[in-house]
Structures are given as structure tokens and as C-alpha cells.
Amino acid sequence: MEEQTLAWPAPSSREVALFTDMSLYADAxxxxxxxGTINGPSLQRELGQRLQKMRLVLRQSGRTVERLxxxxxxxxxxxxxxxxxxxxxxxxxxxxxxxxxALALSGQDARAFRRLLVVKMQEIYVVPGWxxxxxWQLNPSGQGELIMPxxxxxxxxxxxxxxxxxxxxxxxEETISAARRAVEANPTAFPISxxxxxxxxxxxxxxxxxxxxxxxxxxxxxxxxxxxxxxLAMREAAVTLLFGSVPYSFQQADFPGERPPIYERTFRGWxxxxxxxxxxxxxxxxPWVSGRLLFPTSVFRSSGSPDRFEKIDVQxxxxxxxxxxxxxxDTVRQTFIATLSSVHGHLARHSGTLYVSxxxxxxxxxxxxxxxxxxxxxxxxxxxxxxxxxxxxxxIAVETDVRADQTSGAGQLRRPVYLDSVPHSLVxxxxxxxxxxxxxxx
Amino acid sequence: MxxxxxxxxxxxxxxxxxxxxxRFGLLENPFPDSPTVVPDSSDPRRNGEIxxxxxxxxxxxxxxxxxxxxxxxxxxxxxxxxxxxxxRRGRGIGKTAFLNHERRRIMRDLxxxxxxxxxxxxxAHLVPEGSGRTRKFWQFTRLVGSGxxxxxxxxxxxxxxxALSGEIPQHVMDQVDPGNPETTLGNDRWLExxxxxxxxxxxxxxxxxxxxxxVSEEVALSLARYGHDIDQWDHSFLSGRTDHWWRQEGNTxxxxxxxxxxxAAGIDQALLLVDExxxxxxxQNSQERRAFVDDLRRFFxxxxxxxxxxRFYNVMFTIHPYVQELWTPHWKAAGLDRxxxxxxxxxxEYTVYFQPxxxxxxxxxxxxxxxxxxxxxxDLRGQLGPFDREAVVKALDLSQGVPGxxxxxxxxxxxxxxxxxxxxxxxxxxxxxxxxxIPSEPMEExxxxxxxxxxxxxxxxxxxxx
Numbered sequence: 049m050e051e052q053t054l055a056w057p058a059p060s061s062r063e064v065a066l067f068t069d070m071s072l073y074a075d076a077x078x079x080x081x082x083x084g085t086i087n088g089p090s091l092q093r094e095l096g097q098r099l100q101k102m103r104l105v106l107r108q109s110g111r112t113v114e115r116l117x118x119x120x121x122x123x124x125x126x127x128x129x130x131x132x133x134x135x136x137x138x139x140x141x142x143x144x145x146x147x148x149x150a151l152a153l154s155g156q157d158a159r160a161f162r163r164l165l166v167v168k169m170q171e172i173y174v175v176p177g178w179x180x181x182x183x184w185q186l187n188p189s190g191q192g193e194l195i196m197p198x199x200x201x202x203x204x205x206x207x208x209x210x211x212x213x214x215x216x217x218x219x220x221e222e223t224i225s226a227a228r229r230a231v232e233a234n235p236t237a238f239p240i241s242x243x244x245x246x247x248x249x250x251x252x253x254x255x256x257x258x259x260x261x262x263x264x265x266x267x268x269x270x271x272x273x274x275x276x277x278x279x280l281a282m283r284e285a286a287v288t289l290l291f292g293s294v295p296y297s298f299q300q301a302d303f304p305g306e307r308p309p310i311y312e313r314t315f316r317g318w319x320x321x322x323x324x325x326x327x328x329x330x331x332x333x334x335p336w337v338s339g340r341l342l343f344p345t346s347v348f349r350s351s352g353s354p355d356r357f358e359k360i361d362v363q364x365x366x367x368x369x370x371x372x373x374x375x376x377x378d379t380v381r382q383t384f385i386a387t388l389s390s391v392h393g394h395l396a397r398h399s400g401t402l403y404v405s406x407x408x409x410x411x412x413x414x415x416x417x418x419x420x421x422x423x424x425x426x427x428x429x430x431x432x433x434x435x436x437x438x439x440x441x442x443x444i445a446v447e448t449d450v451r452a453d454q455t456s457g458a459g460q461l462r463r464p465v466y467l468d469s470v471p472h473s474l475v476x477x478x479x480x481x482x483x484x485x486x487x488x489x490x
Numbered sequence: 491m492x493x494x495x496x497x498x499x500x501x502x503x504x505x506x507x508x509x510x511x512x513r514f515g516l517l518e519n520p521f522p523d524s525p526t527v528v529p530d531s532s533d534p535r536r537n538g539e540i541x542x543x544x545x546x547x548x549x550x551x552x553x554x555x556x557x558x559x560x561x562x563x564x565x566x567x568x569x570x571x572x573x574x575x576x577x578r579r580g581r582g583i584g585k586t587a588f589l590n591h592e593r594r595r596i597m598r599d600l601x602x603x604x605x606x607x608x609x610x611x612x613x614a615h616l617v618p619e620g621s622g623r624t625r626k627f628w629q630f631t632r633l634v635g636s637g638x639x640x641x642x643x644x645x646x647x648x649x650x651x652x653a654l655s656g657e658i659p660q661h662v663m664d665q666v667d668p669g670n671p672e673t674t675l676g677n678d679r680w681l682e683x684x685x686x687x688x689x690x691x692x693x694x695x696x697x698x699x700x701x702x703x704x705v706s707e708e709v710a711l712s713l714a715r716y717g718h719d720i721d722q723w724d725h726s727f728l729s730g731r732t733d734h735w736w737r738q739e740g741n742t743x744x745x746x747x748x749x750x751x752x753x754a755a756g757i758d759q760a761l762l763l764v765d766e767x768x769x770x771x772x773x774q775n776s777q778e779r780r781a782f783v784d785d786l787r788r789f790f791x792x793x794x795x796x797x798x799x800x801r802f803y804n805v806m807f808t809i810h811p812y813v814q815e816l817w818t819p820h821w822k823a824a825g826l827d828r829x830x831x832x833x834x835x836x837x838x839e840y841t842v843y844f845q846p847x848x849x850x851x852x853x854x855x856x857x858x859x860x861x862x863x864x865x866x867x868x869d870l871r872g873q874l875g876p877f878d879r880e881a882v883v884k885a886l887d888l889s890q891g892v893p894g895x896x897x898x899x900x901x902x903x904x905x906x907x908x909x910x911x912x913x914x915x916x917x918x919x920x921x922x923x924x925x926x927x928i929p930s931e932p933m934e935e936x937x938x939x940x941x942x943x944x945x946x947x948x949x950x951x952x953x954x955x956x
Contacts, residue, residue, distance in 0.1 A: 191950070373949050400835075447812065452816075
């Protein structure tokens, strides 16, 4: 109870950019160095097309480059030359010495650059450290694991007329079942009572129902999908209840002021950011959870052994420091291969197929081991290189097929597993037959 | 630079004395320059002619158990699968070479040796077209119909009909090579030269017997007149069929007419070895997948077709891992799981799994199969030179037990041995070439409510465990 009385400092900005591609920072700095100056239009023109997860982004939006410039200024890496009659985005920006150092670091050591970004974001937004602390605060026994429920994938009620927004029995039942499923998956990961959950979702549903349709129809009445609206309402309710100013079931705000530190809209940007920075892991596609499963891969501690933890210059108000769980391959090797094999076996038995979704395997292995997806990619690579070994006489294979669920919609935004920079999607592990074990390398 | 007339100049083969591989006792580099098997190629390194059957004895015995009819054996599977057993590290595990080899084994004596002389069996190796051109069942039917023609199955049926027709005198039959009747029984001019009335007696008699067997008129006429010649039948009949014809008539042609032809020729079964099934399944949408497996059931298992009544076709699908997942729900919905499990524990009863290779046991015979084929002297056969044993074992080990990349690696090593004037190729040299030159290829019931417990130590514990 001591921790919730210690307030985090007020952030200097709450308006975080929603882009999640961390390579944009370095690319923008590089352009600034090479061209002398950059501004919004030049960035839009010159930032090349890029693959964001499985989605091809041909051109960054005006909003993205505007926020990118604002963040780089806030980090103290770019300086805007004030020009009368020009808005700040159109003004020429130049890279300063700190920016050049950051750019050099990004080229030399991508990992160190990610750590620098954590520190900078903490300075401006306070969210990274606070977010981790909040997760641990809400579910200390479950190591910060949280579930934000969503309607079950096969719940597909008929579309409804825009004006027919009554909170009916079908919606009510799905809301309750979503909470029940979350509790069944992990009782401590969903600390919200059924009543509070239902009230929160209903409030959000009613708020969304008062909005005007984005595309008013010209041919007859506008309709909406109850599934999509309920999913949005659940997300909004979960963010409000779990990441509001006052932690759920606590009394005191851990941020000064009334405004929440994070909104539903900015939450959408923060999760991928914190995941890319290796502070948390999250997934919306976990095979056993309907909704978002998220957990920290970092923790506030007094100290940590270097073969397991990496210290980041982010401090909790109680004085503890942020440590990323970054075990070395030698310390985690046995556990990683055993977990990989057991999770693969579990999914393979369920699907009845030898090859299963590598992304599903990754999500559960990361959950069980509390490692980031970057570490998973690295450890999988080492596993492929090393298997079979006497303790694990296993053959492993991976495939690059782009699965149907990765080709469109939200599935394109699921982080692939990268091996040699190539996205992979299927994995198989098989016990070697007797003769095969003879070829185990000593 | 040559000044010869470019219209008339011809390539100048390297004289044997300049062959850089001769100092190793080799006619040329024996290892393939292409990682794929091209059955119609004239190059023995590429067409699957060089094959080391010691490598796949387990798979071969499973193949025979599932698909080859035998008097005393359990019934063969109308549908079976071939897939790798978590052994893939890129392409080149050898499934295509295996299928090609099995087809050759069967067609060599029409399954005489494999079935203990009890059955007459044919086999066709079918490779679907890519880019979604085999996504519909009628396109698959076209693949089967064309494949049975191009692989010689139809021609063999006609040669047998000719041999059994009674229109060819015994002294003429005595001149026919039973292992390769193409140049005799399959050659109208030769037969006419021997005094056989091909057009008016032989073809007419065969046409009548096909009509009596129930083959449709147009097909019977075409088969009797051209079916004995693979190219001529393709030219005169198959290539003229439009997509519309295949949609409307293709199924009757393949699953009724051709089956009646084969049965009339005394053939008991045909094996359809379908390679690269992902080219069929991956481009399909969900409805097409469902329709496809429904049609598989209809034409192979329980539809009103001769192929079903006589259980004539056994089909083996070479499935890529993702295909298993894509097909599973449709396979179950179509009820095919009771005929041939595509998933679950019973899948082993219908699947030939490609197991990983044991480098220590298989590297030497695999390398020897290629080296022996290109030796300058028969006396050198059975020798590994210029490689030593450790070198070829190392090559297979570095290729993670996959033969395709190993053969590519050995080719590169041998090329380097020639240019660098090496006397011997050792494991160290193989390792060095691997590191610098090996081309990398693209990689190719439980409680589901509760999440399993964590395996990580508590991250927040400040004690000694973390």
C-alpha cells in the first residue's frame, strides 16, 4: 500500500504519437543529418515505404510526421528554426549534437538505442515506468499479467440499425461471459468485479451509441456491427478501469491532477511502443484468451544479476530502478527449449497437426518465460542452430508461409517472428527416431 | 573472340583431355547444379535417374504398405499423404526425387516385383501448375488426365491391348522388348512393316473392345488410333480440349473412360503421386477448399464413377505443412477423415513421413551414387576421391541432413577443388566453402480455458534465485 501513495511526476505531454514503428526516429534523424534540414513535407516525401509488421506502408501520414517531429524536438534531438508565417511542422528542423549522438548509437547498437528511447519517453510522458508499475500493482501475484476481455471470436450477432442501440440481453450476456472467460484463463489477471465490468462496458457502449455515424448513408438507414461496438466498449472500459488515474480497488491517484495518464486512443499507441521497447509483451491472438493478454517483461527492483537483468535509467517514486528481464542464452537455454517443445506439443495436440502457428507458440512461450518477442526471435534462432542436443533429441523446422490471417485486417499488425530478418509463421518439433538420435552433435 | 558466322557457328564441346575433372577420375562435376528434380530432363543429375535408395528405406516400406496392392496385405489407402517430419530447413529434402523414383520403380515392370506378380499397377507423377491454375477440381482433373497421358500410362494400356488383341502374329510379338514396347508395339510403321494391318484390323478391333468396355465413342476412337503414341495422343486429343470441355466432360473422361480403358487392358490400379499440393490449396479460398475436398470424396471414394466402383486410383498428396492446417476443417466437414485422417493421432496410418537423415550413415552412399555415375573408369566406382569420408559427412551435417543443399555444397567444393588445384577435399575445406559460398535458400486434448503456469522465476523477487 506504500506504493500507491507515492505519486509519479506529472508528464510534460500526454499527446503521444500513435505511430509504432521505432525505426522512424533514426530514419528522420538520418535525413536531417544528410539534408541539413527536414520538415513535415520533406519527411513525408523522403521516408521510404516500409513493412510495418505484415502491412506495407507506402507513405507516412501528415499526422505521423508532425508527431514525429514534435517527439524528436521533445527528446532534444532536433531544433526547429522558427519562421514567421510557417507552422511548426513546415518549419525547417536541424539535428543537434545530441541528435547526432543518438543517430550514431542507433547505427552501432539498436538495442542501446531502444534503451535510450525508454529513458527519453519516460522523461516526457512518464508512461513507460508508470505503466509497468501499474501492471505489477494490479496483479502482483501473477507477475503483472492482465487480460482485457473482448467478445469471443465466434460471437457474430446480426448488424443493427444505427438508432437501435439498446443494451439488450445478447450484449449483456456476452459482456458477462467475456469477463468469466478471462477469470477462467487466469483469475488474478482480471481483477475487476463482474458488476464494475458490466457497468463500465455499458457506459462505454452508451457513449459510443451517442456518436454520429462516420459515413452517413445515402441509401437508407446506417447500420453498425454490435460485435465491433461491443469490442470497442470493452476496450474502453478496460483501459478506464485498469489504467485510470486511480488504480482499480485503490483509493488514491498515482498521478497528480484529474486527467488520466493514458486514454483509450493513446493506449492503442502505447502497447506496441512498450512492446517494441521490450518493456512488456502483449497479444490479441493468444490461442487461449479472447481479448488482449499483456504482461511486463520488466520490473522495478533494487538490484538484479547481470546474467538476467538489464538496468534502465528509469526510477520508481519509491527509489527502485527499472530492470528489463534479459536472461542470457546460457541461463535460459534448457528452460527455453523445454517450454518451446511443451507449448508446441500442446498446440499440436489441439490442432492435430505437426506444424502449428509459430506466432501462437511465441505468444505462450513469451508468457511462460516472461521474455520479449525480440528475445524469443534470438533464442529460437539459437535453438534451430543447436538442436538436436542430447537432452532434447528433437528435430525443429520453421516455415515462411504467409498465413491467411496475416494477409488482411488486424492480423497484419501481429508482430511476425523474424529469423535472419525474414518473417516466419509455422513451426514443427518432432522427437527424432532412434537412428536420428545418433547424429546428435557432441 | 571468334569471327565465325553467327548464323552457322556451333558450340564446341570441351575435348576430354581438357576436362578439369578428369584428374579426379570424373567425366564432369557429378553433383547437380539445380536443386530441383526435372523428370523430363536428359541430365541424369536432374531427372532423378541418380537415386540412392538406401536413404529412404523406411519411407519406401511405408509407401509400399499404404499404396501398393498385395494379395495378403491390408487394403491399400485410396488417399495417403507424404510430408516431412519437421526436417525442413529450406527445400531439397528429397520428396520429389522420392516420388519420381517410386514412379520409375513401378513403371519399370508395371508393379510386377512390388506386388509379387499379383497385380498390374501404373503410376503417374503429377505436378500442379502454380499461380492458382489448379485451384478448381476440374483443373485437377485435367492435371490427372494429362499426367496419365504424358507419363506413359495411357500408352502402356494401349500397348497391352495391342499385345492381347490377337491381331499381331507371335513371330512379331517375339521381337517386342517387353520392357520398352514403345519402338515396336507403339510404332505403327514398324508394325505395318511386319505385315500387321494397323488401321483396318488392329485399331478397329481395339476401338470395338473399348466401346464394349463402355468407353465413350470419341475417346475410344482417339485412343485406338493415337493412344499408343504419347506425343501423338497429346497432339491429337489432349491439347485440343478446351477449358469448357474439361469442366463439362473432364470428370467423365478421367474417372469413367480412362478407368474403363485401363481395366480393359488388364490393369488393376493406378497411383497418382501428386507433388506440391500447396500450389493447389494455398491459392484456394475457403469455399473452393471445401468444394475441392468434397469432389475428392465424390470422385475417389463414394461417387457414381468407375474409379470408385473399381477403387482404381490411389492418390498420394505431398503436403506442405501449411496445407495440413488449411485442409483440416474442410477435410473433416467433408467426412474424409474417416477415409484418411489428415490430422490427429491416426494421421500416421495414412502418412509417409520424411525422417531426418543420419549424416554418418547416409552421406557416403549418397555422394557415391553421384560420383559412381560420372567415373571415367568402372574401376574407380565405390571410391570417394577426391573427397574423404569426413568431408562428405561434414557436408550433410552442415546441410542439416537435407540432401539438396548437401549436393549443391559438394558441387561448389568440387568446382573450387578444380580451380584451386586441390589434391584432396577434406572436412575443413568443406566447412570453409560452406561458410563462404553455400547459397542460402528461403525457409521454406487439453484444457484450453486456463493458462498454463509460468516457467520463469519471479522477476520481482530480490532473493538469490534471480
